[in-house]
Amino acid sequence: MLQTPSEDPGHPGPLRRLSLAELRRRTSMKWRTYPPDVLPLWVAEMDVPLAAPVVRALTEAVALGDTGYPAGTEYARALAGFARARWGWDGLAVERMTVVPDVMLGIVEVLKLVTRAGDPVVVNCPVYPPFYQFVSHMDRRVLEAPLGPDLRIDPAALEAAFRRAVAGGGRPAFLLCNPHNPTGTVHSAEELAAVAALAARYGVRVVADEIHAPLVARDTAFVPYLSVPGAEDGLSLMSASKAWNLAGLKAALAVAGPAAAEDLARMPEEVGHGPSHLGVLAHTAALRDGGDWLDALLADLDDNRRLLAALLAEQLPTVRYHPAAGTFLAWLDCRPLGLGDNPAEVFLARGRVALSPGPDFGTGGAGHVRLNLATSPEVLTEAVRRMAAAVT
Numbered sequence: 001m002l003q004t005p006s007e008d009p010g011h012p013g014p015l016r017r018l019s020l021a022e023l024r025r026r027t028s029m030k031w032r033t034y035p036p037d038v039l040p041l042w043v044a045e046m047d048v049p050l051a052a053p054v055v056r057a058l059t060e061a062v063a064l065g066d067t068g069y070p071a072g073t074e075y076a077r078a079l080a081g082f083a084r085a086r087w088g089w090d091g092l093a094v095e096r097m098t099v100v101p102d103v104m105l106g107i108v109e110v111l112k113l114v115t116r117a118g119d120p121v122v123v124n125c126p127v128y129p130p131f132y133q134f135v136s137h138m139d140r141r142v143l144e145a146p147l148g149p150d151l152r153i154d155p156a157a158l159e160a161a162f163r164r165a166v167a168g169g170g171r172p173a174f175l176l177c178n179p180h181n182p183t184g185t186v187h188s189a190e191e192l193a194a195v196a197a198l199a200a201r202y203g204v205r206v207v208a209d210e211i212h213a214p215l216v217a218r219d220t221a222f223v224p225y226l227s228v229p230g231a232e233d234g235l236s237l238m239s240a241s242k243a244w245n246l247a248g249l250k251a252a253l254a255v256a257g258p259a260a261a262e263d264l265a266r267m268p269e270e271v272g273h274g275p276s277h278l279g280v281l282a283h284t285a286a287l288r289d290g291g292d293w294l295d296a297l298l299a300d301l302d303d304n305r306r307l308l309a310a311l312l313a314e315q316l317p318t319v320r321y322h323p324a325a326g327t328f329l330a331w332l333d334c335r336p337l338g339l340g341d342n343p344a345e346v347f348l349a350r351g352r353v354a355l356s357p358g359p360d361f362g363t364g365g366a367g368h369v370r371l372n373l374a375t376s377p378e379v380l381t382e383a384v385r386r387m388a389a390a391v392t
Contacts, residue, residue, distance in 0.1 A: 013300035014048035014293060015376055023047050028248065034354050039383045042344075042354045044181075046245040046328060046374035048297065053289035054244060057281045070251070070277040075099060078287035079238060079253055085291075086214065089227045096256040098267055101274030103211045103237045103252045104130050108138050109271050110235050110254055111173055113263045114205040115140060119170040122161045122204065124153055126331075126361035126368070128181040131209075135175070143172075144363050151183040151322070151331070153191055155198070162202040174199060176208040178225055179216060182331045182361055182370040184324025186216055189223045196230030205260075206234040211252075212327045214243035217305075218298055220325035226257045233259035240283040242327075243297070244290055251279035301328055304373045304380055311381060315388035328374035334358075335367035337391055344369045351390030353383045 011017070024031060030045040050058075061067065073094050080092040100106030111121065120143040121135045135142050145161035148154035158174075165172035176195065179186045187195075199206050208225040216222040226234050239252035252275070256264035305323040308330055312319050320333035332355075334343040344357040347369065358368030373380065 013296040014051075015046070015297065015300035015304065015374060017049055018047055018376070020376075020379060034348075038348065038352045038354050039379060039386065040354045041372045041375060041379075041383055042356045042370070044242060044329065044372060044374075045247060046297075046372075047376060047379070048245050048374070051244055051286060051290040051293035053285040053293075054246070054282050057285035058249075058278060061278060061281050066277070066281075068277055069273075070099060070275050070280045073097075075251065075280050075284045075287075076253060078284045079255075082214070082287040082291075083224065087222055087224060087227075089224055091224075091227055092255060093258075096258070096261050096264060097253050098264060099272055099275045099280060100237070100252050100254050100267075101271070102241065102247075102250050103209055103239050104134050105271075105274065106237045106252050106254045107175065107207060107209060108134050109267060110207050110237065110264075111135070111138065111140065111175075113266055114207070114235070114260075115171045115173050120165040120168075120172045122158070122165055122172065122174040123362070124158070124177065124180065125363045126182060126358065126365040127177055128209070129360040129362075131175055131177070132362060140173075142362075146364055147180075147183065147185075151180075151185050151324075153187065153195065155194055158195065159198055159202075162198055162204050165204060166202050171205070172203075173205045173207055176206055176225060178208050178210050179212045179222070179324075179326025181212060181327055182329050182356070182368075184327045184329055184331065186220050186222060186324070186326040189221075189228055192223055192225050193228040193230060195225075196228055196234070199234075200230055206231065208234060208236040210236050210238050211242050213238060214240070214294060215298070215301070215327050217302055217325040218295075222326070226255060232257040235260050235264065240286040240290075243294060244283075244286040246279065246282050246286065249276055249279035249282045251275040251283045301373060304328075304375075304377065305330070307377055307380060308371070308373060308384070311384040315384055316391070328372060330371040330373050332369050332371055333367065334369060339367075339391070341366040343367065347387050347390050349390075351386035353386050353390075 358365035
């Protein structure tokens with residue numbers, strides 16, 4: 001039987017606690033999409049036990065039969081406290097937050113508030129594939145502003161995209177990924193302020209996906225978009241989902257800047273019926289009491305970034321990898337291997353390692369793969385060994 005996770009600092013970090021045999025008992029997408037001989041390093045689920053405060057919150061709720069509809073503002077208060085303690089940001093007002101089912105569905109609902117059918121939504125490609133899927137499904141047009149060669153926001157490309165976006169009229173928006181998925185880039189205060197200035201100049205509304213916000217290396221500062229000058233009419237989506245591995249416990253928060261409060265107030269009441277009450281309890285517990293667990297996770301991720309860089313340098317030296325400060329994802333440029341536009345197919349077929357295909361991330365993704373670092377050093381080591389064997 002699995003043990004309740006311990007926060008004792010003498011225990012190994014979260015990424016070192018579960019064996020591969022234990023992980024294969026899981027029934028989530030990560031562990032059921034591919035056959036058992038495949039190492040799944042693709043979808044953004046982490047190989048961790050739940051943080052003890054989350055386990056306690058869920059266990060107590062189930063014991064009480066507290067499985068009804070969500071209510072109250074405790075989740076919003078927990079996020080405000082976390083932002084104050086972690087980011088030194090006191091700008092999260094509870095009255096300018098509302099609970100939504102999850103970050104992507106929240107993005108859809110927020111975009112409905114500030115754009116109309118047919119309007120363009122600018123994205124920095126390569127970028128999280130659901131940006132394309134959800135935006136297109138809601139009858140908006142995706143307009144790409146590619147990242148620069150350094151995998152950071154290219155102001156010239158962004159301005160050109162804004163110029164195209166407003167040329168046809170309508171109410172364009174910019175869907176910002178902060179930190180960026182898949183590259184792991186953590187945008188600086190200066191970069192975000194430049195985004196806000198450009199958006200104001202062209203009349204583009206900024207909606208920020210900040211789901212990976214807690215997952216930033218300890219020597220790097222995360223800057224919330226709404227905290228920079230000029231971002232007062234922006235909107236953000238935040239959640240404890242990625243940092244505490246709570247994707248199956250649905251809940252997120254839509255956050256409005258002071259000048260966007262009236263927009264958020266128009267959110268239909270029924271959107272608030274989508275979050276799970278258990279999800280709200282779990283996310284609240286994570287943000288309020290899961291700091292020690294998060295710190296241990298961040299230490300493990302730092303170790304894994306260094307380990308992956310060393311493994312690639314030794315076994316796949318032509319693959320380009322620049323360890324990034326944000327997320328638990330690694331963006332690998334495999335073009336020197338000559339495996340075509342989708343190297344993930346080769347690594348799966350020949351190496352039995354599942355990675356996210358680069359082409360799914362839009363322009364700039366061909367020849368790349370995204371690798372999920374949030375696993376044990378042993379699994380990561382075996383995955384790279386298999387990848388190297390697949391191309392020899």
